[in-house]
Amino acid sequence: MACKATPQPGLKVWFCCVFLLTCIVSPGESSTWGMSNQMCTDPCSLTLVESIPDNLTYPAGAPVHPSTYDGLLSLINSAKQSIELASFYWSLHGSDTSYHDDSDWQGESLFQKLLKAGRDRKIKIKIAQNSPQTSNDTKELAQSAGAEVRSLNITRLIGNGILQTKMWLIDRQHFYVGSANFDWRSLRQIKELGVVVKFNSTPGTSFLSSSLPRFCAMGRTVDTHAIVSIIREAKEFVHISVMDYSPTTEFMYPREYWPVIDDEIRKAAFRGVEVKLLGSYWLHTHNDMITYMESLSILSTSPRPLMDCHVKLFIVPAYTPSQSKIPFARVMHNRYMVTDRTAYIGTTNWSGDSYINTAGIGFVVNQPGSSTAGNSREQLEKIFLRDWYSEYAHTIPQLKKQLSQQ
Ligand SMILES: *[C@@H]1O[C@H](CO)[C@@H](O)[C@H](O)[C@H]1NC(C)=O
Ligand SMILES: *[C@@H]1O[C@H](CO)[C@@H](O)[C@H](O)[C@H]1NC(C)=O
Ligand SMILES: *[C@@H]1O[C@H](CO)[C@@H](O)[C@H](O)[C@H]1NC(C)=O
Ligand SMILES: *[C@@H]1O[C@H](CO)[C@@H](O)[C@H](O)[C@H]1NC(C)=O
Numbered sequence: 001m002a003c004k005a006t007p008q009p010g011l012k013v014w015f016c017c018v019f020l021l022t023c024i025v026s027p028g029e030s031s032t033w034g035m036s037n038q039m040c041t042d043p044c045s046l047t048l049v050e051s052i053p054d055n056l057t058y059p060a061g062a063p064v065h066p067s068t069y070d071g072l073l074s075l076i077n078s079a080k081q082s083i084e085l086a087s088f089y090w091s092l093h094g095s096d097t098s099y100h101d102d103s104d105w106q107g108e109s110l111f112q113k114l115l116k117a118g119r120d121r122k123i124k125i126k127i128a129q130n131s132p133q134t135s136n137d138t139k140e141l142a143q144s145a146g147a148e149v150r151s152l153n154i155t156r157l158i159g160n161g162i163l164q165t166k167m168w169l170i171d172r173q174h175f176y177v178g179s180a181n182f183d184w185r186s187l188r189q190i191k192e193l194g195v196v197v198k199f200n201s202t203p204g205t206s207f208l209s210s211s212l213p214r215f216c217a218m219g220r221t222v223d224t225h226a227i228v229s230i231i232r233e234a235k236e237f238v239h240i241s242v243m244d245y246s247p248t249t250e251f252m253y254p255r256e257y258w259p260v261i262d263d264e265i266r267k268a269a270f271r272g273v274e275v276k277l278l279g280s281y282w283l284h285t286h287n288d289m290i291t292y293m294e295s296l297s298i299l300s301t302s303p304r305p306l307m308d309c310h311v312k313l314f315i316v317p318a319y320t321p322s323q324s325k326i327p328f329a330r331v332m333h334n335r336y337m338v339t340d341r342t343a344y345i346g347t348t349n350w351s352g353d354s355y356i357n358t359a360g361i362g363f364v365v366n367q368p369g370s371s372t373a374g375n376s377r378e379q380l381e382k383i384f385l386r387d388w389y390s391e392y393a394h395t396i397p398q399l400k401k402q403l404s405q406q
Pocket of ligand 4: 164244251286354
């Protein structure tokens with residue numbers, strides 16, 4: 001389930017990637033899992049794709065990447081045989097949410113393209129979705145596009161939890177992994193980051209084939225192991241952009257302390273690695289997330305050893321009355337990390353729940369160094385810094401001041 005780059009003459013975009021699907025490694029195997037095993041040698045091309053919420057602007061010259069919408073459209077259009085989707089919830093139609101505005105057309109358009117792919121181009125569509133679903137989107141695809149839909153009740157399987165994966169797999173060769181749900185808001189009203197991966201060599205990509213029908217939370221430790229080892233291997237910096245950050249479970253009761261990632265971050269700061277953690281702040285942010293993030297930023301006030309550990313919170317403002325009425329939108333929903341060696345793009349929050357009972361996936365690209373054409377790690381580093389230094393990112397004192405003035 002992984003591929004590693006071997007430098008080869010004539011090919012510019014060689015790198016090493018480790019693809020992690022949560023269900024393919026059993027807990028027994030995961031204890032021996034390492035970043036270097038299970039490697040294959042397929043070359044792939046990566047395109048980072050982003051959803052930048054309407055009216056959120058950056059200064060001229062800031063990095064710009066293709067939109068999530070364009071990336072997903074290109075995947076649908078390229079499909080020849082199959083489109084396999086792993087999803088949390090669906091609301092691609094504007095009418096799926098209690099309020100919508102004109103920006104819903106991209107969700108509609110994606111839905112119609114998907115429907116036509118199944119109905120007119122006879123592409124086999126398979127959908128794994130979290131259960132329950134509130135919308136009828138997947139029923140409609142089953143009826144009109146022959147989609148095969150399977151619902152996963154993770155609560156029934158393991159007692160508690162959800163399927164948080166967001167993945168589009170095309171012809172078992174090309175895929176999208178990232179934070180964007182199957183939601184019209186994820187295209188225009190929520191800030192998302194993902195990656196579209198296309199394999200240049202045709203065969204040898206069967207590595208995804210057995211994994212999709214078997215979504216389960218059993219391999220969850222693998223994702224954590226990847227995150228931990230990426231932080232451990234960082235030599236210069238660790239930059240993290242996640243919606244929710246907490247060293248506890250947030251939704252599971254009784255709540256548990258879960259310092260697996262938090263400990264690693266503190267250790268990294270202690271050994272001199274620069275740490276920047278960018279969380280997301282919106283109406284639904286838990287107050288204790290701010291407390292835990294603040295406890296990390298306080299490390300930077302320690303005189304010895306000097307710890308370069310900083311946190312900020314990203315706010316997506318609503319610029320129009322309509323935008324402020326859209327439920328559960330106008331928020332930074334990213335789940336990625338970039339270090340001096342590695343880029344990691346995930347699908348779940350960084351809290352105990354996400355790794356104890358949420359089925360998600362992470363995509364890892366090891367690309368130390370810089371300045372090679374198409375270096376995705378370096379591109380992600382620039383995206384992070386663009387956001388970190390933007391007017392939308394607030395330190396905790398700035399945030400508290402702003403909140404007290406409201
Ligand atoms: C928001 O962006 C749209 C175009 O995308 C523009 O027409 C509109 O004037 C902008 N509104 C504000 C309040 O900036
Ligand atoms: C889904 O379909 C049912 C039955 O046709 C309908 O009652 C319900 O309102 C639909 N739900 C949504 C969110 O459109
Ligand atoms: C999921 O499983 C749980 C436990 O078996 C059950 O209580 C719940 O109703 C199920 N949900 C759906 C949507 O089927
Ligand atoms: C992720 O965080 C958001 C915001 O707090 C929350 O609405 C969502 O339920 C969380 N997801 C999981 C899987 O914990």
